[in-house]
Amino acid sequence: MKDVILVQRRIPRCSESENQRKLAELRELARAGNYNVVSEVIQTRNPDRQYQVGKGKAEEVAELALSEKPAKIIFYNPLSVTQVYNLSEMCKCEVIDKFQLILEIFASRATTRRSRMQVELAKLEYELPRARKIVSLLKMEERPGFMGLGGYEDSYEQDVKKRISRIKKELSTGQRDSENLRGYRHSKGFSLLSLAGYTNAGKSTLFRSLVDENVEVENMLFTTLSPTTRYLNINGRWTLLTDTVGFIEDLPHFLVDAFRSTLEDVFRADIILLVVDISEPVDVIRKKLAVSHEIFWEQLEKATIISAINKADRLSPEELSSRLKSIAYLAPNPVVVSAKTGEGLDELKDIIYSHLPEWKRFTLELPMSGESMSAVSWLFEEGIVHSINYGNTVVMDVEARNEVYHKARSLEKRLSFR
Numbered sequence: 001m002k003d004v005i006l007v008q009r010r011i012p013r014c015s016e017s018e019n020q021r022k023l024a025e026l027r028e029l030a031r032a033g034n035y036n037v038v039s040e041v042i043q044t045r046n047p048d049r050q051y052q053v054g055k056g057k058a059e060e061v062a063e064l065a066l067s068e069k070p071a072k073i074i075f076y077n078p079l080s081v082t083q084v085y086n087l088s089e090m091c092k093c094e095v096i097d098k099f100q101l102i103l104e105i106f107a108s109r110a111t112t113r114r115s116r117m118q119v120e121l122a123k124l125e126y127e128l129p130r131a132r133k134i135v136s137l138l139k140m141e142e143r144p145g146f147m148g149l150g151g152y153e154d155s156y157e158q159d160v161k162k163r164i165s166r167i168k169k170e171l172s173t174g175q176r177d178s179e180n181l182r183g184y185r186h187s188k189g190f191s192l193l194s195l196a197g198y199t200n201a202g203k204s205t206l207f208r209s210l211v212d213e214n215v216e217v218e219n220m221l222f223t224t225l226s227p228t229t230r231y232l233n234i235n236g237r238w239t240l241l242t243d244t245v246g247f248i249e250d251l252p253h254f255l256v257d258a259f260r261s262t263l264e265d266v267f268r269a270d271i272i273l274l275v276v277d278i279s280e281p282v283d284v285i286r287k288k289l290a291v292s293h294e295i296f297w298e299q300l301e302k303a304t305i306i307s308a309i310n311k312a313d314r315l316s317p318e319e320l321s322s323r324l325k326s327i328a329y330l331a332p333n334p335v336v337v338s339a340k341t342g343e344g345l346d347e348l349k350d351i352i353y354s355h356l357p358e359w360k361r362f363t364l365e366l367p368m369s370g371e372s373m374s375a376v377s378w379l380f381e382e383g384i385v386h387s388i389n390y391g392n393t394v395v396m397d398v399e400a401r402n403e404v405y406h407k408a409r410s411l412e413k414r415l416s417f418r
């Protein structure tokens with residue numbers, strides 16, 4: 001584990017607790033990035049130099065850096081290229097901001113070719129507006145290795161642009177494939193369920209408890225980068241459940257793009273399970289829920305949101321019910337669960353079941369024939385067969401989607417008239 005120093009420059013108009021919370025968020029991210037935090041600094045901004053790290057402040061950090069000798073200094077606040085350049089010169093170590101840290105984490109967790117491309121694209125898009133400045137700074141002075149740049153040329157900006165368009169092109173072809181796949185799944189009658197919510201809320205743990213299969217669960221942020229989908233039987237109905245990457249506060253556009261395919265799964269779902277960590281402070285929960293709804297608001301077509309109020313095992317029943325009341329207006333269809341102990345999962349399944357797109361229950365009578373037998377196996381695949389009796393005819397009690405019902409009825413007519 002590499003040592004790091006965390007720096008949070010106090011944000012004007014933010015309360016003390018808000019500033020502390022941002023530092024805590026950076027701490028969690030640093031842990032997810034596999035760093036060992038040796039020091040934390042909250043800097044007050046010099047009011048005359050609103051948009052710069054004041055020289056005095058920078059010197060404080062530099063002093064700390066020279067004594068602690070960290071591998072990196074990570075700033076919560078976004079840094080300009082010039083700031084990064086000057087700070088790393090003074091501190092004699094690499095200096096990055098929160099967004100670069102997030103990119104590092106994404107890069108280390110990217111497992112599929114597609115997710116690696118997405119991370120690469122985000123990196124390049126982050127770098128593009130800075131590319132020209134980077135080159136001119138590097139020319140001022142020999143700075144090998146600055147911002148991961150070994151060598152440099154005037155064509156660097158062009159090079160970044162070219163790489164961006166190449167990746168975009170490749171991603172757009174890939175996207176079409178996965179869209180087709182989703183369309184296919186939908187047409188086969190699987191309702192699509194998607195887990196959503198903030199990092200660390202317990203999505204992957206809940207996913208695992210629900211599908212009863214192992215997926216990677218760690219006490220870290222971003223344990224899931226590429227979408228993970230499993231079959232899930234909800235009281236007899238087959239669904240596809242997708243685990244997704246968590247939301248982060250103030251995610252800039254260039255990073256949201258890196259997650260487009262994961263987020264698309266959320267937006268296309270029939271039901272979204274919004275996972276809430278109820279053990280966090282109430283104001284934090286409220287804020288996170290508000291952001292989640294903001295994200296849904298723009299994109300959602302017709303999905304139902306079910307709030308899975310998770311980590312209930314961490315609270316007393318009294319505390320739990322008082323918290324539930326204070327977040328009720330932000331948590332539609334709430335179900336209290338513990339992904340860890342399994343508490344509330346049956347109730348969660350019942351609520352999911354009650355919101356699944358409607359199916360029809362009907363009785364079907366088919367003559368005994370080879371064609372009827374293939375219809376029977378088709379119905380076993382497409383729906384729930386509650387009972388089946390073989391006599392002179394085949395009589396089935398079936399439950400299935402509307403389309404299947406209509407198809408089955410016309411099949412019944414056609415086969416009976418033979």
Ligand SMILES: Nc1nc2c(ncn2[C@@H]2O[C@H](COP(=O)(O)OP(=O)(O)OP(=O)(O)O)[C@@H](O)[C@H]2O)c(=O)[nH]1
Pocket residue numbers: 198199200201202203204205206217218219220221222223224244245246247310311312313314337338339340341
């Ligand atoms: N006490 C308790 N801990 C839980 C519960 N659910 C999850 N956790 C813990 O919370 C941490 C995060 O869980 P994950 O399932 O990885 O969270 P996630 O939402 O998938 O996080 P990202 O993939 O980073 O977005 C882990 O340490 C889990 O063990 C729960 O019901 N009770």
Ligand SMILES: [Mg+2]
Pocket residue numbers: 203204205222223224243244245246
């Ligand atoms: Mg996860």
